[in-house]
Amino acid sequence: MRLEGKKAIVTGGAGGIGRATSLAFAAEGASVAVVDLNADAAQAVADEIRAAGGTAVAIAADVSSEPDIERVVATAQQELGGIDVVFNNAGIIRRTTAVETSVEEWDRVFGVNVRAIFLMCKHVVPIMAAAGGGSIVNTGSGWGLKGGGQAISYCASKGAVVNMTRALAIDHGPQGIRVNSVNPGDVDTGMLRDEARQLGQDQAGFLAEAAERPLNRMGQPSEIAAAVVWLASDDSSYVTGSALVVDGGGIA
Ligand SMILES: NC(=O)c1ccc[n+]([C@@H]2O[C@H](COP(=O)([O-])OP(=O)(O)OC[C@H]3O[C@@H](n4cnc5c(N)ncnc54)[C@H](O)[C@@H]3O)[C@@H](O)[C@H]2O)c1
Structure with missing residues (x-):
């Protein structure tokens, strides 16, 4: 159990x-606060963890x-008794060019994808520092490291996540806090299907295109989770400020 006794927050959980x-996280022994805008779905995940014998709380x-x-x-902090790990993962995408993007949509994407990570770190770093350290993992994207079409606000926001992660690692390394980004390629989730809808594209064709990469398939959520468990755990004790790409070779 690589996260035995750890207390973790997961946003977009x-x-x-x-x-x-x-x-x-729960399978590796962590207690988990499942945070999401969708209260019922967050509760269902917390219930699933508890049913398997773990400890979890849902927070809308x-x-x-x-x-x-x-x-x-x-x-x-109150329900779990501390905070050792934070996975800043909630995110949204708008598949539009600069010309098509409203100021409100731009601000919303930055609010969820970027400001949220700043806010979480602002409030959680003092707690981790007082406890002697912790691990923060932020979800970037392959499109935080290279550009992509019709996703101007998303690409800009994920670039910000990758570099904000490095800046956080520099500031808080001396306090024992490691900060890394995990950068997925196309992963089989609701977001990917929503992108096909936003672009008005046939879903099967869109998903087939997403599989075009060296490993010839989309990623599964569990494959990103495995990388995040590693970054959250002491197995990655000398890793901070890194941008770990988990994308089947997509941006290789
Ligand atoms: N799926 C992919 O191909 C892919 C690729 C690269 C990066 N990512 C990133 O991975 C992360 C997770 O995406 P996913 O694919 O699991 O998408 P998803 O849509 O399945 O999950 C996102 C979750 O975040 C929640 N959320 C959205 N806005 C929120 C808010 N304001 N406050 C709290 N919760 C909120 C949603 O309710 C949802 O449960 C995102 O940051 C996304 O940008 C995904």
């Missing part, structure tokens, strides 16, 4: 990658809101 990681929250983040951190 009801979605594809977040759910798989919440389950993987909008991660772009500072009062919500403060409540999440306070609740997790």
